[in-house]
Amino acid sequence: MSESCYHCGDEVIGRGYTLEDKSFCCNGCKSVFQLLNENGLDSFYSIEQNAGSKPKTTDVHRYDFLDLPSIKERYVDFEDENSIHVVLFLPAIHCSSCIYLLENLNKIEPNILSCQTNFTKRTANIVFLKDALTLPGLALLLDRIGYPPNFEEKKKVNESIDKTFLYKLGVAGFAFGSIMLWSFPEYLGIENLDAGIRSFTSYLSFFISIPVLLYSAREYYFSAYKAIRFKQINIDVPITLGILALYAQSCYHIFSGSGPGYMDSFAGFIFFLLIGKWFQRKTYRSLSFDRDYTSYFPVAVLRVVGDEEEIVEIEKIEEGDHLMIRNDEIVPCDVVLLSELAQIDYSFVTGESEPVSINNGQLVYAGGRLIGAKTRFQAKNASERSRLANLWNKSSETSAKKSKSQANWDRLSSYFLIGVIAVASVSAILWAFIDSDGIVETVVSVLIVACPCALSLSRPFTFGNTMRKLGRKGLYLQNTEVIDEINTVTDVVFDKTGTLTKGSQEKVVFEGDDLSEKEWISLLMLANSSTHVLSRTIVHWIKQKEFVIDSDQSIEKYQETLGQGIQGQVNGKHVKIGNAKFIGVESSDGTFVSINEEVKGKFLFESEIRDGLEEMLSKLNQNYCVHVLSGDSEKDAEMMKSHFPEIEKCYFKQSPEDKFSYVEKLQSEGKVVMMIGDGLNDSGALAKADVGIAISEDVFQFSPNSNGILEANHLRKLNKLLDTSSFATSVLWICLSFSIIYNIIGLGFAISGNLTPLVAAVLMPISSISIVLISTVFIHFRK
Amino acid sequence: MGIIYLMLVVSLIIALFFLFSFLWATKNGQFEDDHTPSIRILFDDENNQTNHTEDDGSRKV
DSSP states (O other): OOOBOTTTOOBOOTTOEEETTEEESSHHHHHHHHHHHHTTOTHHHHHSTTOOOOOOOOOTTTTGGGGSHHHHHHHEEEEOSSEEEEEEEOTTOOSHHHHHHHHTHHHHOTTEEEEEEETTTTEEEEEEETTTOOHHHHHHHHHHTTOOOOOSOOOOOOHHHHHHHHHHHHHHHHHHHHHHHHTHHHHTTOTTSOHHHHHHHHHHHHHHHHHIIIIITHHHHHHHHHHHHTTOOOTHHHHHHHHHHHHHHHHHHHHTTSOOTTHHHHHHHHHHHHHHHHHHHOOOTTSOSOOOGGGGSOSEEEEEETTEEEEEEGGGOOTTOEEEEOTTOBOOSOEEEOSSEEEEEOTTTTOOOSOEEEETTOEEOTTOEEESSOEEEEEOSOGGGSHHHHHHHHHHHHTOOOOHHHHHHHHHHHHHHHHHHHHHHHHHHHHHHHOGGGHHHHHHHHHHHHOOHHHHHHHHHHHHHHHHHHHHTTEEESSTHHHHHHTTOOEEEEEIIIIIBOSSOOEEEEEESOOOHHHHHHHHHHHHTOOOHHHHHHHHHHHTTOOOOOTTOOEEEEEEETTTEEEEEETTEEEEEEOHHHHTOSOSSSEEEEETTEEEEEEEEEOOBOTTHHHHHHHHHHHSEEEEEOSSOGGGHHHHHHHOTTOOEEEOSOOHHHHHHHHHHHHHTTOOEEEEEOSGGGHHHHHHSSEEEEEESSTTTOOOSOSEEEEGGGGGGHHHHHHHHHHHHHHHHHHHHHHHHHHHHHHHHHHTTOOOHHHHHHHHHHHHHHHHHHHHHHHHHOO | OHHHHHHHHHHHHHHHHHHHHHHHHHHTTTTTOSSHHHHHTTSOGGGOHHHHHTOOTTTOO
16 A cells, blocks of 8 residues: 655655655655745645645746736736735635645745735735745746646626625615614504604604615616616516505605504515525636636747847737747747647647647647647737637627526516506506595505515525535536526537547557566656656556555656656666657657667557446437537547447537537527537637536636536536426426415405505515525425 | 613614624625635644734725
8 A cells, every 4th residue: 555645645656755754756746845844834734634736847937928017017916115916816726724835925935925815716915025026936936836826817806896785785784674673663563652753763764764775776776777778678677666666655654654664674675685686696706707718828928039039928929920839838829830840739729639740831720739849930910810819709709699598587577567567457446446545555555565576586596596506516607597598408519529538638558568567667656756647647547557566666867858758767777758759769649668768669648538428428318419529530430439329410520610600500400509518629619509518627727618617527417417407497486486476465465455564574574585495495405 | 761762873873883894894805705714713823923914905905
């Protein structure tokens, strides 16, 4: 049984790296430990076990672009003569140890004055001395300890809206509570209370409710006014009508001296309505659903002018500029290769999983990722005119559509309004025969009672609860309206690479000599020292062979050449793993292995279908029409057939544009399409589809614009998630029936002229609270 | 019964006090991050002195 790494918790292979009595899986982890240990931050390891994140090997120049003033000012929050305040997005924050470490950064780097983390948003608010430390230096330090800052993401800040909303809620809640307190004698039926006190409390209620009327309830009037101006009816029209009737009637009561009116119900209405809104608008703030293409690109690149290299923002790249792209960087615009040969990984753009070899003079599209050493390119166009940007703009044009669910809801509201007006007129006519003095009173009471408070709470609470439930199961939706859309879906379209198959190429094939157990172990030891994706894959694969590893294995002189390979001395033998050039063979693809300079063979990587998908897809196929689109060539057709025999609609060699038009074609046939994809290559189709769900291995890291983000390991539960979502509609109908029953009871009181302030004060909270309970109980107690 | 008037006014003042505390707390970001402070309080004090003197959360809003 092997130990786990003291820093990151991964399995330690062989003797690993030891320091004091602790073992580490790789050199990176060990050096982070040393750094923390020297600076007295040992508590990092006692707060949570193995909490570290494995640091990646980073180029020291990676963050140089932050020195550029125009880029720097984007991230600097505030600057005075001594210090700089920055807010950095650190997606690697994941536990309390992270907070401890980051908030004690000043122990490692004394020039950092303070660091405040925000766990929910995964940001750190850092203040540092500007003379002694630079922004790139800070970024590099964070990267070294395993928290690489993400600069590509441009966070939109709309907190001020959130705050205004809380103010409104606070004011309404305050008025509700106070007025109820003063109305207590009325509730108890103490009618012959001192008339002076009665009118005093009435006037107090009147004054306190003014801010509720003018401030808290404001957005309902705006929304209703806007709807009427465009000759439409939405739910806010009957609400506004009810609110105003309630307020007017109460004012009449107060000023005519006949009692405190319905001010308690009025403030309560607004308070409950706002709570409903608050529940609905609470979203996943740390996730981004609406990234544009620029967040896929680096912020800046190296431009070569004459013999000098300079850093420029990608917006400033012009046609003909010479660019240096480093290993693992994304090409920011369409470029022509100037060097001899380069490997480009297009998996973001096209979904093809294997890197493509590009020769001198060939065109490389924006969005490709360079694999290998620093390479020189010439820009063909500006970044915003690249093929990728065009695709993006094409898809964003179509995304401005009004959701169908909202339209349905609005139609329901207009029926409701017509019903209310009809009931009001009928009761007015009836009262004209009985007692003409009661007409106004009755009509106003009908409007009050019909105010669809419970009705308008049904939707936010039912869908809000469903959204939270889905979130706990790994599907994060952009907002509650997506649930409605999901429930109308007829066709589900899957992308293959990265969605049905695993994103990283996890299936390994070894071609070459038969290696002895000892040789396998030395390869394992070497690969385990690196954090590169392929090394991790190789480690994972060799481990499945279950060799017995004696613990005195050690590795010396370990060296990693970025973008090429790794080498080291294992048990006295010189072992190398890397690409063809690194090993020194004439070939293009595969990762080669040599021991003591003798080539032993190569690893080939293939993508592997995620677990449990066969069952999920065959279940899904019973209720929906399932399609699969793949950017890969037809060589995978066989594999698809053997895994998913039910799926007939399988298409290969689909470019991003093809995927987009495929979705468009389905929609023109009247289908409601759900697109499930992962990369940039699906972004067009995701935006075009009625529901776009992005698959992500790590929801905080990287995903295209979409209506929802699904954790990759939960994809096999997709059919259950869709069931949960359709259950919401049933619950919504139950809530609607309840609220209509309440309205009918209320109307009974109103028409018979018995709607006293007390009845209103009881009926209103009971109806609202029971709706909240019904929706919560139903959704949460369903398995 | 005159005391009732006073009591009503006092109750209003107390309620207003809480309303303004709520508004003030919202404005200062009290409800922005409800997770980190709950973790932060558990760290041992010995090495946190420097952090507390330089608390800039309220100053910057």
